[in-house]
Amino acid sequence: xxxxxxxxxxIMAGFGGQGLxxxxxxxxxxxxxxGLHVTWIPxxxxxxxxxxxxxxxxxxxxxxxxxxxxxPESLIVMNNPSLExxxxxxxxxxxLFLNADLVTRPATRTDINVIALPANDEAVRVGEHRAANMxxxxxxxxxxxxxxxxxxxxGLSGLFGEKAASKLxxxxxxxxxxxxxxQAAPARA
Amino acid sequence: xxTEAQEMERIFERPRALRSATTHYCPGCGHGITHRLVAEVIxxxxxxxxxxxxxxxxxxxLMYNYFDIDMFEASHGRAPAIATGFKRARPDLPxxxxxxxxxxxxxxxxxxxxxxxxxxxxxxxxxxxxxYGMTGGQMAPTTLVGQKTATSPTGRNCETAGYPIKxxxxxxxxxxxxxxxxxxxxxxxxxxxxxxxISKAFQLQLKGFPYTFVEVLSPCPTDWHMTPQEAxxxxxxNMFPQYPxxxxxxxxxxx
Amino acid sequence: xxxxxxxxxxxxxxxxxRAGCRYYFGYPITPQNEIPEYMVxxxxxxxxxxxxxxxxxxxxxxxxxxxxxxxxxxxxxASPGISLKQEGISYIAAAELPCVIVNMMRGGPGxxxxxxxQSDYFQATKGGGHGDYHLFVLAPATVxxxxxxxxxxxxxxxxxRNPVMILGDGVLGQMMEPVSFQDRRPAADLPEKTWxxxxxxxxxxxxxxxxxxxxxxxxxxxxxxxxxxxxxxxxEVRVECYQVDDAxxxxxxxxxxxxxxxxxIQALRxxxxxxxxxxxxxxxxxxxxxxxxIAPKVRKILTVEMSLxxxxxxxxxxxxDKTEVCFFGRCGGIVPGYEEIVVEVEKLTAKVAR
Numbered sequence: 001x002x003x004x005x006x007x008x009x010x011i012m013a014g015f016g017g018q019g020l021x022x023x024x025x026x027x028x029x030x031x032x033x034x035g036l037h038v039t040w041i042p043x044x045x046x047x048x049x050x051x052x053x054x055x056x057x058x059x060x061x062x063x064x065x066x067x068x069x070x071x072p073e074s075l076i077v078m079n080n081p082s083l084e085x086x087x088x089x090x091x092x093x094x095x096l097f098l099n100a101d102l103v104t105r106p107a108t109r110t111d112i113n114v115i116a117l118p119a120n121d122e123a124v125r126v127g128e129h130r131a132a133n134m135x136x137x138x139x140x141x142x143x144x145x146x147x148x149x150x151x152x153x154x155g156l157s158g159l160f161g162e163k164a165a166s167k168l169x170x171x172x173x174x175x176x177x178x179x180x181x182x183q184a185a186p187a188r189a
Numbered sequence: 190x191x192t193e194a195q196e197m198e199r200i201f202e203r204p205r206a207l208r209s210a211t212t213h214y215c216p217g218c219g220h221g222i223t224h225r226l227v228a229e230v231i232x233x234x235x236x237x238x239x240x241x242x243x244x245x246x247x248x249x250x251l252m253y254n255y256f257d258i259d260m261f262e263a264s265h266g267r268a269p270a271i272a273t274g275f276k277r278a279r280p281d282l283p284x285x286x287x288x289x290x291x292x293x294x295x296x297x298x299x300x301x302x303x304x305x306x307x308x309x310x311x312x313x314x315x316x317x318x319x320x321y322g323m324t325g326g327q328m329a330p331t332t333l334v335g336q337k338t339a340t341s342p343t344g345r346n347c348e349t350a351g352y353p354i355k356x357x358x359x360x361x362x363x364x365x366x367x368x369x370x371x372x373x374x375x376x377x378x379x380x381x382x383x384x385x386x387i388s389k390a391f392q393l394q395l396k397g398f399p400y401t402f403v404e405v406l407s408p409c410p411t412d413w414h415m416t417p418q419e420a421x422x423x424x425x426x427n428m429f430p431q432y433p434x435x436x437x438x439x440x441x442x443x444x
Numbered sequence: 445x446x447x448x449x450x451x452x453x454x455x456x457x458x459x460x461x462r463a464g465c466r467y468y469f470g471y472p473i474t475p476q477n478e479i480p481e482y483m484v485x486x487x488x489x490x491x492x493x494x495x496x497x498x499x500x501x502x503x504x505x506x507x508x509x510x511x512x513x514x515x516x517x518x519x520x521x522a523s524p525g526i527s528l529k530q531e532g533i534s535y536i537a538a539a540e541l542p543c544v545i546v547n548m549m550r551g552g553p554g555x556x557x558x559x560x561x562q563s564d565y566f567q568a569t570k571g572g573g574h575g576d577y578h579l580f581v582l583a584p585a586t587v588x589x590x591x592x593x594x595x596x597x598x599x600x601x602x603x604x605r606n607p608v609m610i611l612g613d614g615v616l617g618q619m620m621e622p623v624s625f626q627d628r629r630p631a632a633d634l635p636e637k638t639w640x641x642x643x644x645x646x647x648x649x650x651x652x653x654x655x656x657x658x659x660x661x662x663x664x665x666x667x668x669x670x671x672x673x674x675x676x677x678x679x680e681v682r683v684e685c686y687q688v689d690d691a692x693x694x695x696x697x698x699x700x701x702x703x704x705x706x707x708x709i710q711a712l713r714x715x716x717x718x719x720x721x722x723x724x725x726x727x728x729x730x731x732x733x734x735x736x737x738i739a740p741k742v743r744k745i746l747t748v749e750m751s752l753x754x755x756x757x758x759x760x761x762x763x764x765d766k767t768e769v770c771f772f773g774r775c776g777g778i779v780p781g782y783e784e785i786v787v788e789v790e791k792l793t794a795k796v797a798r
Contacts, residue, residue: 025620029449032622038449040620044475044558065707067619068700070781238645243509244653253651259641261512262653264535267505270497274509275641277493278467278517282643300505303498 006036006061006146009069013054013086014078014099019133022159023076024055026137030147030155031059039067052081059146074144076136078102078119087112095143097136115139115182122177131174138178149179204228206237208257217417219318219407220249222374226384227287227314228256230391240283241275243268245297247289248322266297269304272311283394284311291321294330294354301360308365308399312390315356315402318409319428326412330354333431338412357404357437367398369438373406373429375421386436398440406432445624452587452616453478453520455623456546457486459594460518462625465544466492467517469506471499471525474558475614476548479520500525504532504545511541512652514640516598520546522614523564524555526572533607534573537669538654540639542601544594545579546610548617549750551777559777560614562699565754568611569728576666578673580608580680581727583698587621593725595628600680602634604672611727613750615700615779676729683731684723685738687713691720693789694738696747696759696769698724701780705748708785715786717793727755735762742767744792748785749773 010027012020021042028038042055056072058064074095077083079102090096092111101120117139119132141147147155152175157168203209206228214220231237237258244252246265253260263271268286276284293301293315301313320338321327327340331353335344345353357371368390372383383405390401406428408420415423450458457479460468468483484494497503503519510517521529526547536543549564551557568581580600584590590612597608641650656662684702687709688694695705702723712719722738722745724731739745745767747756756771763769772788774780 025449028620032447032449038620038622041615042618044614044618064621064703065710066704066782067615067621068704068779068781070783239643241641241643250655253649253653257644257649259644259650260652261509261641262651262655264505264531264654267501267508267532270502270505271509271512273495273502274467274469274506274511274517275513276509277495277506278510278513278515279642299498300502303502 004061006059008060008074008144008146009056009058009072010074010076010140011054011056011069011072011086011089012076013052013082016053018078019130020053020076020078021055023133023137024057026152026155026159027059027147028057029159030151033155033158034147034151036061037064039064041067052079052085054082054086074140076140078132078136080104083107095140097140099132099136101132115143115185117178117181117185119178122181123174126170126173126177128170128174131171134171134174135178135181138175139182140178141175142179142182149175204232206231206256206258208255210255212255213251214248215411217408217410217420218248219374219405219409220316222380223314223316223383223405223407224252224255226374226380226387227285229384230388231258233388234391234395236283236391236395240285241279243272243275243284243286245286245288245292247292249287249289249316250323252287266292266295267300268292269297269300269309269313273304273307273309276309276311280310283391285314285391286311287314288316289322290315290317290319290329290331294356298330301356302363305360305366305400305402306363308367310394310397310399312394312401312403314387315404316407317356317404317432318407319353320409320412322409322412326409331356333427336427353431355432357402360402361437366400366402366438367440368393368401368436370402370436371404371406371432371434373424373434375406375408375424379434382434393440404432406434447622447624449620450587450623451478451618451620452584452590452612453548453618454482455587455591456520456594456610457482458625459591460544460598461486461490461492462628463516463595463598464630465516465518465598466490467510467515468492468494468519469497469503469510469517470519470521471497471503473522473525475550475560475617476520476522476546478617479546500528501531504529504536507543508532508536508539508541511536511543512539512641514637514642518544518546520548522548522550523552523561526564526567530567530573533579534575534577535654536607537573537577537579538575539652540605541607541652542598542605544597544601544608544610546612549611549613551775557777558614560700560750560779561775561777562613562701562750563752563754563775564611565727565749565751568609569730569758577669578728580604580606580676581611582608583611583725583727584616585699585703585723587616587619587623590616591623591625595626599631599634602630602637604676605635606672606676611699613700614777673729680726681729681731681733682725683734684721684725685734686721686723688720688722688738690718692718692743693793694720694722694742694745695785695789696722696735696745696755697749698727698755701748701750704780704782705785707782708789711782711786712789717789719789724755730758730762732758732762735759736764736766739763739766744768744770746770746772746789746792748780748788750779751775
């Protein structure tokens with residue numbers, strides 16, 4: 001760390017099972033390993049059973065006050081109901097990451113930056129159809145500027161544990177695809 | 190000096206597990222007899238210094254004043270939960286609950302069934318006198334159809350108050366309990382059999398067998414509004430047909 | 445020290461095990477299920493016992509039974525389940541059995557909801573069940589603090605022979621944060637548990653009981669309990685004061701709301717409004733003196749809760765007429781945003797300016 005003050009907040013939302021809770025944990029865990037303060041809060045209850053699920057992550061160089069965020073700086077959205085629910089809450093000038101394969105309508109706000117990417121297609125292309133979450137996460141990390149690729153790889157192996165080392169490679173491939181997409185695609189303002 | 194007394198052999202004395210205390214039980218009540226049977230068994234098995242009892246809420250709530258052993262006093266119906274918590278923490282010590290029919294079969298039926306279903310390794314002594322004794326003779330879950338009590342003044346009406354619960358038979362449907370028996374303290378013959386059952390239950394527990402249960406049919410002359418003699422006669426005549434005596438469940442091997 | 449990444453629920457469970465808790469009895473209810481789910485795996489590793497009871501009532505009496513043996517024991521639940529446990533909690537307080545009870549509060553009354561709330565403050569701090577008794581109530585605001593306070597809770601319970609409640613909410617229970625665990629042994633000066641039931645060998649029989657039919661004996665027992673509560677108030681009050689030295693307005697909040705209030709205070713100070721926070725860490729005993737001391741120095745105190753006004757009564761009791769005590773609350777499972785607190789404080793300071 002270079003002593004620069006860091007603070008960011010993100011809400012990640014989609015269907016239960018799309019791995020949004022996981023990439024939220026991955027962000028928080030990887031940042032924790034970097035020595036940062038982190039909080040991760042899931043939505044909980046019946047909505048976890050196949051409905052919409054979301055989590056809120058805060059990463060900061062200072063101790064974190066509120067872990068509950070009304071207006072996040074970034075938003076990751078993996079389905080239509082989540083766009084409906086959370087687009088109005090994104091901070092003005094914030095980053096909206098959309099899985100364009102599943103979100104069928106465009107964002108309506110004009111005061112935000114939208115990065116739309118075909119995360120499912122990319123996931124299939126790298127050989128793991130369940131890794132769409134990692135594609136979107138790659139795009140988020142590329143634009144977020146807090147974690148490096150190495151941070152994410154270390155975080156992933158920490159969360160997976162040794163027995164799942166084989167999953168590491170394909171997940172990082174998906175991550176890289178997302179990074180590439182974010183770097184190539186111009187943000188629509 | 191009384192030389193005659195010196196020469197006499199002592200053949201009867203208060204069990205060590207009982208204190209020298211005057212109980213608050215009514216004349217003809219079955220609690221005194223059952224207390225003595227439990228205390229004799231504790232003495233005979235040599236477990237007075239290790240056993241822990243759980244007293245209920247009901248007539249026998251003060252039984253820790255009569256027993257000279259470590260005891261809990263439970264809240265109404267929760268004795269099996271307390272015995273479970275204690276036995277799980279101290280599986281090396283013998284544990285028993287002593288409960289009446291309101292405590293065990295009404296408010297505490299859930300705790301009873303689940304302790305039995307889990308096969309908790311303690312013994313329950315269940316006093317069935319077909320009434321709530323301490324509160325003044327109200328209807329219990331075990332009150333017989335037609336039996337008059339303070340809250341069934343014209344006799345228990347099964348249309349409105351349902352039927353008595355046969356606790357032994359109900360518990361015997363469960364897989365875990367190892368020993369379930371019903372006895373009576375209505376006559377000398379039955380008292381001897383009651384002691385055998387109580388002893389067997391404790392011995393099985395000491396050998397590690399799961400959940401052991403002895404139901405004791407017990408007279409309540411005061412709340413039945415009878416003399417002690419009338420009460421034991423009424424018990425045998427009316428309760429025996431409804432609550433048949435004997436072992437409902439017992440291990441094939443064991444004692 | 446190694447940082448682990450855990451939910452508040454898991455951190456409390458791990459801390460309990462490290463504090464020597466070997467027995468856990470509970471019944472599932474959201475949002476605290478991670479505690480039993482952690483305990484069922486963890487306790488057997490240390491020779492302990494996890495048991496899922498048939499009800500909250502049974503589980504609290506299993507706690508009564510295990511605590512009566514002298515063991516360290518815990519149960520956990522959430523609001524409706526804690527209501528069910530009140531019978532046993534009253535008995536445990538009366539019998540002076542040490543134990544730890546966790547309440548991860550959710551919205552009420554009735555079945556209410558499953559989202560975070562702080563509407564069980566009265567129940568936790570004023571008794572909850574029948575009779576004149578109090579729990580010792582700890583209110584952590586972070587996962588680390590939840591772990592630290594849980595480690596201490598067992599010592600406090602043993603020291604005062606009193607049930608200790610850890611009062612959190614759905615946010616604290618579900619939230620993951622970094623946490624590290626101190627290795628902590630029970631304090632050396634804790635009283636010996638000579639009252640425990642262990643069999644009578646070598647001593648007179650012990651009885652764990654709560655019935656005292658003689659009114660003079662029962663009154664005496666109650667007075668003894670009150671002496672204990674006074675001793676707790678003298679020895680154990682914990683409170684955090686955050687930026688109160690120069691504060692014109694002080695926010696009073698505990699647990700999750702207190703940390704949200706910290707963010708609000710930062711935002712307010714950026715706007716030039718000198719705000720501070722008094723955060724009770726022990727809700728019982730309550731830090732009356734801290735509030736009484738601060739009151740004359742500030743223009744207003746704003747109590748913020750996830751309820752419609754419970755702790756505010758204690759704040760008012762502490763402050764009297766020394767300053768104005770205002771209230772802002774959200775309830776039903778709604779967690780206030782820091783922006784809402786900023787707006788409330790701005791309204792109050794605007795009135796001050798006029």
